Amino acid sequence: MFRPTSVVLALVFILQVVLQIVRGAAILEGRPYHDEPYYPTDLDGANSTKYNELSAGLKWNKSLLTYNIINYPVAVPADLIRSSIRHAFDAWSEVTNLDFVESANAAQVDIQIGFEGVNHYRRGVPCQFSQEITLAHAFFPEAGDIHFNTKYFFTGDTSIEQFLNTAVHEIGHSLGLFHSSSRDSIMYGAQLELRSKPQPEDIQAIQAIYGVRSGIRPTTQAPTSATRPTVKVIKPRTTTNLCSLESYDTIVIDHRGHICVLADRFYYNLNETNPPARKISAKWPKLPPKVDAAVTYRDQKTYFFKGAQYWKYDKRQLEERYPRPTDVGFLGLPSSIDALLLSKGGGFLVFKDQQYWFYDTRKAKPVEWYYPKSTDEFAGFPKRLDAALVTAEGRRFIFSGLRYWEVDDNNYVIGRGGDVRRDWFNC
Ligand SMILES: [Zn+2]
Ligand SMILES: [Zn+2]
Numbered sequence: 001m002f003r004p005t006s007v008v009l010a011l012v013f014i015l016q017v018v019l020q021i022v023r024g025a026a027i028l029e030g031r032p033y034h035d036e037p038y039y040p041t042d043l044d045g046a047n048s049t050k051y052n053e054l055s056a057g058l059k060w061n062k063s064l065l066t067y068n069i070i071n072y073p074v075a076v077p078a079d080l081i082r083s084s085i086r087h088a089f090d091a092w093s094e095v096t097n098l099d100f101v102e103s104a105n106a107a108q109v110d111i112q113i114g115f116e117g118v119n120h121y122r123r124g125v126p127c128q129f130s131q132e133i134t135l136a137h138a139f140f141p142e143a144g145d146i147h148f149n150t151k152y153f154f155t156g157d158t159s160i161e162q163f164l165n166t167a168v169h170e171i172g173h174s175l176g177l178f179h180s181s182s183r184d185s186i187m188y189g190a191q192l193e194l195r196s197k198p199q200p201e202d203i204q205a206i207q208a209i210y211g212v213r214s215g216i217r218p219t220t221q222a223p224t225s226a227t228r229p230t231v232k233v234i235k236p237r238t239t240t241n242l243c244s245l246e247s248y249d250t251i252v253i254d255h256r257g258h259i260c261v262l263a264d265r266f267y268y269n270l271n272e273t274n275p276p277a278r279k280i281s282a283k284w285p286k287l288p289p290k291v292d293a294a295v296t297y298r299d300q301k302t303y304f305f306k307g308a309q310y311w312k313y314d315k316r317q318l319e320e321r322y323p324r325p326t327d328v329g330f331l332g333l334p335s336s337i338d339a340l341l342l343s344k345g346g347g348f349l350v351f352k353d354q355q356y357w358f359y360d361t362r363k364a365k366p367v368e369w370y371y372p373k374s375t376d377e378f379a380g381f382p383k384r385l386d387a388a389l390v391t392a393e394g395r396r397f398i399f400s401g402l403r404y405w406e407v408d409d410n411n412y413v414i415g416r417g418g419d420v421r422r423d424w425f426n427c
Contacts, residue, residue: 030190033169034134058140058176059209060110065144066103067111073154084160085113088167091197092175096210107257107271107392111144111174115153119344121394122147124253125298126344135191136166138173143300146170165194172198177205242268242275243427250339251387251399251424252294254283255302255315259389259424265289270424286318287311293340293387295348308335332367333357341388341396344409351375351385380405380413 069085072078082102089100103109114120118129122145129137129149136148148166152158165186172187180187186195186202198206240263248263259270266277280287287304296302301319304311309323310330326333339351347360355372375381382400390396396407403417404424421427 030188030192031135032133032190033136033166034129034131035137035170035173036130060098060141060144060175063097063210064099064101065111066101066105066109067113068103068106068109070106070112070114073115073148073150075154076160080160081163084164085167087196088164088171091168092171092206093213095198095203095213096206097213098175098210110142111146113146114148115150116147117150120147121390121392122298123257123296123300124390124392124394125296125342126346126390126394127298128346136170138170139298140173141176143298144174146174159194161194161196162191164196165191168195168197172202172206175206176209177202180205240266240277242277242425243421245421245425247401248386249290250292250294251389252302252304253296253389253391255296255300255313257392261425262291262294268425270426283316284311284313284318285316287313293337293350295340295342295389297342305337305340330359330366332365332371333359334372339385339388339398341398341407341411342390344394349388349411351388354383378407378411378413381407381411382417 067085067089069078069082072081086102093099100111106112112123116127116129118132118134120127122139127147129147132151134149135152136146138144138146146167148163148170153163153166169186169191177187179189180201182188182201183192184199184201186198187205242261245261245263245268248261251259251261253259257271260283261268261270262280263277265280267280267283268275268277280289284302284304288306291304291306293305294303300315302313304313305326308326310326311323312319326335326337333350334352334357337350337352341349341351343349343358346362347358347366350357350359352372354375356375357367357371357373359366360368382398382403382405385398385400387399388397389399396409396411398405398407398413399420400417402420404420405413405417406415408414
């Protein structure tokens with residue numbers, strides 16, 4: 001028998017279901033971070049499989065980590081940013097055996113924190129947010145750096161609470177945590193309700209890596225003034241003084257952000273005052289003298305090219321199975337290259353004599369058939385390069401003998417060449 005009340009009840013029920021779906025969808029959406037963290041994938045792709053399996057234990061092999069906020073957004077007092085970041089680190093430190101100390105020496109810290117546009121640099125190497133709407137992103141251990149998108153932080157209506165939530169989430173990645181499928185986790189892929197610290201399951205996850213908090217935490221007071229590292233100057237023995245160098249093999253920024261000039265069996269660290277000649281073999285064991293070119297990639301690994309081979313160093317240690325043939329690791333590149341320059345959009349340029357090749361790290365066939373091309377395409381380019389590099393600020397320089405030039409994004413020389421000895425060697 002037809003009863004109007006059952007129709008009403010059925011309608012109410014349907015309405016409830018619909019409401020729940022709508023609400024459910026809204027909850028699922030939240031505000032996604034769009035921040036798939038970077039794996040320390042290598043320039044030559046050698047380690048990508050390992051990390052793609054997600055089996056690799058991404059962790060810091062030390063418990064005291066340093067950080068530095070390399071720049072600040074304009075619209076918010078720097079103190080507020082600093083205390084929020086401090087709060088976010090403390091929230092993790094309270095529950096696990098990790099300590100974080102703010103350090104004034106940006107180049108040396110474990111975790112650099114910056115506010116960046118969509119295309120930016122990380123320690124001199126191009127870095128991009130995967131989408132314009134990415135809130136922030138972070139590098140897994142032991143890279144760790146965190147970049148906040150200036151489009152959100154702090155323009156428009158983004159609150160400090162949202163920033164704090166994002167900071168706690170990104171630090172989670174920096175420490176080795178992946179996204180969680182649980183909405184109760186700070187590591188969920190979207191912002192639901194704003195939180196200021198790790199949740200119970202996040203605490204479990206971080207403790208599984210670094211253990212339950214034990215002992216007293218050291219002071220986390222930030223140093224107030226710049227503390228330059230005291231540099232031990234070792235007297236050079238029967239070696240050429242930097243200022244009397246007539247030529248050099250290459251210039252590379254190492255994994256610590258130090259600019260090193262390599263000449264024969266020696267290198268000079270330009271971040272030191274009056275840098276002495278130090279033995280290359282002491283810093284990069286097994287590296288031969290007179291390398292052709294070198295680069296440190298965003299995985300912080302340093303690659304040296306010489307003849308038909310290349311060497312890959314994880315910090316100061318030569319990786320297993322290296323050197324390898326260049327045409328195996330970097331299909332399509334010539335041997336005996338002159339210089340290598342990372343490009344803004346990913347990939348890099350390789351120079352040899354008056355020719356260049358573009359190597360696109362994202363493609364299966366990284367070098368197109370139409371390479372090499374002539375460097376005549378680049379206005380003002382010198383005939384032959386000795387070195388090329390991108391600074392931490394993202395400025396790009398090429399070197400030919402004792403002259404250098406800054407180049408723009410299209411590799412056109414900006415202005416007249418400068419003197420390498422005067423401007424780089426500080427002579
Ligand atoms: Zn994330
Ligand atoms: Zn970045």
